[in-house]
Amino acid sequence: MRNKSLDAVKAIAACLVVCIHVSFPGQVGQLVKVLARCAVPFFFMVSGYFCYYQNCNASKRILSKILHIMKLFAVSVVFYFIWECFMKAWNGERVWTWIKGLVST
Structure with a gap:
């Protein structure tokens, strides 16, 4: 409960x-x-x-929590990436230059 x-x-x-x-x-x-x-x-x-509910297997519950957190993380990364691209474009900056800077070493 x-x-x-x-x-x-x-x-x-x-x-x-x-x-x-x-x-x-x-x-x-x-x-x-x-x-x-x-x-x-x-x-x-x-x-x-x-x-750690008393009626639930702890390892199953923890795995479920980890998967839930990973889903939230993936959604937030996509959302903030799109948001940042929008903000760069809004401010007149070049989005592709910013993306290339993110992925280059």
Whole structure:
């Protein structure tokens, strides 16, 4: 059975992780970053808890999670590649030159 309260806390932790990467001005911004740093280990602990249900085979569950993460990764790489190509074209830069720079050594 899924623990809805842990899902809510995980969502809050995910928002705090985003706050780490957003620049807030002044001393308040530094305080937000310091307080949000606890979210990363907590987020991973809660995620690990969801990997180990009592009624499920752990190795099967972990393989399922890895495949799910790989799918999300592939979709995000394609999305951000298309986004970056669009932004380069929008700014008047040459997209093919940028792509050649990515794949050349």
